[in-house]
Amino acid sequence: MTTIARRTRDLTVSRAPFVHATVVRAQDPTSARPGDDAVILPDGTIEGFVGGMCAENSVRAAALDALRDGNALLLRVLPDGAPAFPDTPGARVVVNPCHSGGALEIFLRPVLPVPVLGLVGDTPISAAVATLAAFLDFEVATSGDHSGATVVVVAGLGKGEQDAIRAALDAGVGHIALVASRTRGAAVLDEMELSDAERARVRTPAGLEIGARSPQEIALSIMAEVVRALRVDGLASSPAQPAALPxxxxxxxxxxxxxxxxxxxxxxxxxxxxxxxxxxxxxxxxxx
Known part of the structure; x- marks a missing residue:
């Protein structure tokens, strides 16, 4: 295993965001060769080699953009005066002003930690949520420790709900789904005397209104709301988000x-x- 392969493995295990950059094409004269690779961290640090100083500047800027939007990118670094490439979806063209010349194509793949779903309760609904969340590539945590969780689903149906909600709020979880009827859910939250900001982070009844009846259908409505919060509402997928662009x-x-x-x-x-x-x-x- 190469040094960069070990580094990408360690970063993935530690749930740290990064970009894996790989040279896929190199035109002489250039110091990089196809297969050269590097990781770019959220602070702009480059570990590995994908070209000289001028190429590194372009790679760093493009990689940090990829970390922010989560989209892979093909970066084309062309010498000054080279014929323009046609516009290609998913590609970015920059000009390398260095005297060394040469052209590079570098594939940038952002690697972001998968979202963590904290699950509270031992009920048919919680079991269905766990199954569907795993299918959707969430990491499901049932330990009760909500630190690092993207969302917490409280499906105890009356058991330990307030303690679970309080723990999730204190851990900074942005989306807490309480499985309860509208009336009972409101009563639970009223008893907790939450601030307006805290109450806004708790969704009850949990899930989108789709007329769900079975545990599986209820799980579907809950996870649909979670996905919407991530993809549409801008819920952070992990506390370990990329740092602000330098x-x-x-x-x-x-x-x-x-x-x-x-x-x-x-x-x-x-x-x-x-x-x-x-x-x-x-x-x-x-x-x-």
Whole structure:
């Protein structure tokens, strides 16, 4: 197993988000070769090799965008003056201003931790929710420890509901589904004297209104509401979300977007900061 393969395995096990970047095509002259790969972390750190400094700037910016939207991307890094590629869905073209030239195609695959569903209760409904959630690639946790959970489903049907809701709220869970009738659910929450913000995080009756009757149908309505919260309402799939995108700047010489960091070539002229993709662009700007 390669160093990068071990690293991707360890990051996946630890539920840390990252992007796996693989060079799929390289045109001389370029220092990267097909099969070279790297992982890019949420802070912009690149571990591995997918090209020189200019390529790294483009890979870093594209990888962090991929972490934010969760979509895989084919990045084409072309030498300055190369013929334009036609627009391709799922592809991004950037110009490499470095003198080395060469072209690269790099596949960027974001790896995000699967959402965790905390489940409370030992009932036919909770069993059906567990089965469906696993089918939908959720990690199902029944330990009662809700830290790290995306959503908690309370399906005890009257047993330990308030303690479970309180624990989920204290753990910062954004979506708590209480399986109860509208009347009983409201009564349970009224007794807890929740703040408006806390109460807004508890859905009761749980699930979308689809006329569900059987435990399996009720589980379907609950998971449909959970998926909608994730895909439509913007519920965070994991507390370990990608960090905010670092500060970006546009290289005034070549027009490349660069991420500002301690090693980014930089100069201040007349009180204005300028950042560059490489020392060559900085030198040309200063000499102009």
């Amino acid at each position: 500060q970006q700047a546009v290289d005034p010489v070549c027009g490349m977007t660069v991420l500002v960091g301690p090693d980014t070539p930089h100069v201040r002229i007349d009180g204005t900061d300028h950042w560059f993709c490489c020392p060559g662009c900085l030198d040309r700007h200063v000499a102009a």
